[in-house]
Amino acid sequence: MTELLLRPTAAPPAPEPARRVRIRLRALFADPGLLAGAVLVGLVGLAALVAPVVAAIVGHGPNDQFGDLTLDEAGLPITGGNGFLLGADGSGRDVLVRTLYGARVSLGIGIPATTLAMLIGVTVGLVGGYFGGRIDAVLTEFTNIALAFPFLVTALSVVTLNRGSAGTTLVDPIIVVIGIIALFSWTYFARLTRNAVIELKSKPFVLAAIGAGAAPARVIRREILPNIAPTVIIYWAVQLPTNIVAEASLSYLGVGIKAPTPSWGTMIANAQDSALYQVQPWMLVAPAVALFVTVLGFNILSTRLRSRFDPRTVR
Template sequence: MSELTVSQALTRPGRRTMEAAPLRVLIWRRFLRHRLAVVAMAVLGLVIASAVFAPLSRYTPTQQNPTNALQPPSLQHWFGTDDLGRDVFTRTLYGGRISLAVGLSATLLSLLIGVVVGMVAGYFGGVVDNVLMRITDGFLTLPTLFVLILIATLLREIPALGLVSSVIIVILVIAVLSWMWPARIVRGEFLRLKQRDFVTAAESIGAGHGRIMARHILPNTVSLIIVQGTLMVAYAIITESGLSYLGFGVQPPTPSWGNLLATAQTYALRAPWLMIFPGLMIFITSMAINYIGDGLRDAFDPYSAR
């Protein structure tokens, strides 16, 4: 192939479009190549939509009908009824509201704590880095489930928190024991990026530490934070479900997928639908979020375009 032909091949319209496209467009195109992630996004969208439109159900989550207790799935009750005659489908939808809200809120709070700790530790280094990372290592060594149960129990015993919803307590507990992973990731990126020329240039023109961290270094770590955040949402949902299943999470009559499973264990053989549907929702949601995280990781990876 002649030089003219090569030049023409490199400058054909399709290639110019790819190079001129904004970064967000390239990221979106890479994400669409991950077919499982696209399917997972559609599935997660359906789960979120079902939770948002839960009030459209003809039943309420607390509506009881003891004469219709433990009925199998039917046209009137798609997921059957529980021991008090409540519609399991409606309670599963409302439980999704709580579980998804806990997962998202706990993740945002833990990311806020972890990003701040990682920024300060990675940027300043030295004694500050050593102190913050030893605290982080200390939290990582804690037996997570035991500490979650202990903190949740202690918080419920504080009179001043008597009016605080069990949902808020669960969010705080999960966030306090989840910030360490984003902190270590952000710290590693800050250690690497603070040696780059653009940071040196910012320092040379008199930019302050806060501006350098927030305006110059942090935007370059957003991709890692987003990917880590998606994985942490799934972790938070599973953790909330485990706590509620053990009786230390969201308290009845507020439905969540975890306490729905806790109620179902008594009737596991007699009414298996009580545990099948909430458990299936936890599984589907967690898998969908994990696949979305994989897709985002590949989309933000600059080498995945090859």
């Protein structure tokens, strides 16, 4: 009897992986803001995915013109009917289909541009923050110089240099826009990473790895990078909506995606230039609402992720 009383109690079994996943998902979806942001971002992603499906169902491509079905006797576009849910623009193109394809353009430019900026900025921040000294001073000055360039003037200059003979372009405009946006957003990641690395360099586990004779590349890869990765990923989500707005702004000003590619910026500019939004408001409302929902969704999602997972954020 005494042996039974003195026998140590067995520890409770650890939860199964599936149960852990359910617990984490339940905690995430208990946050209304996080859920709302995820739903909005999911809707935008779904719109980008189903755009070709919707175009095939209705039989309207993003650049197909149906003037005989969508223009009245005065040559003004209809606001709905004849198989066009949101009507058509001044050229007889389906506004709904073009808006859905605009999601593909915005995400197809914003995600690669933000990812490229993250890779460049993290590399600069890791090298400067870890090695310090003259290397850090040079990279810091290089970052300051990049910040000094005006966004719009530089974009106009790059677009001008990209023009060839007879009005052709030397490089695909999509690649040019991605490069311009990445050029002006990598500095944010560089400063964030540099500050985090400087703080981590004094931690005991990093000093222990250095004292054990680990090479700098190994210390950065094994000790520092895993610890800053969550913060960098969260700020990637923070920067993404800003870059989506930058793409729309460039397209709106005529230095980004060119017509007839269905970019939300070009659609808004076309509606305002032609003034047809006064008789066909969906020409302006549809792309503007789509851009608003996209930015709102990513902003809410990134803000909630930051408040939940960023250790430096005080709730």
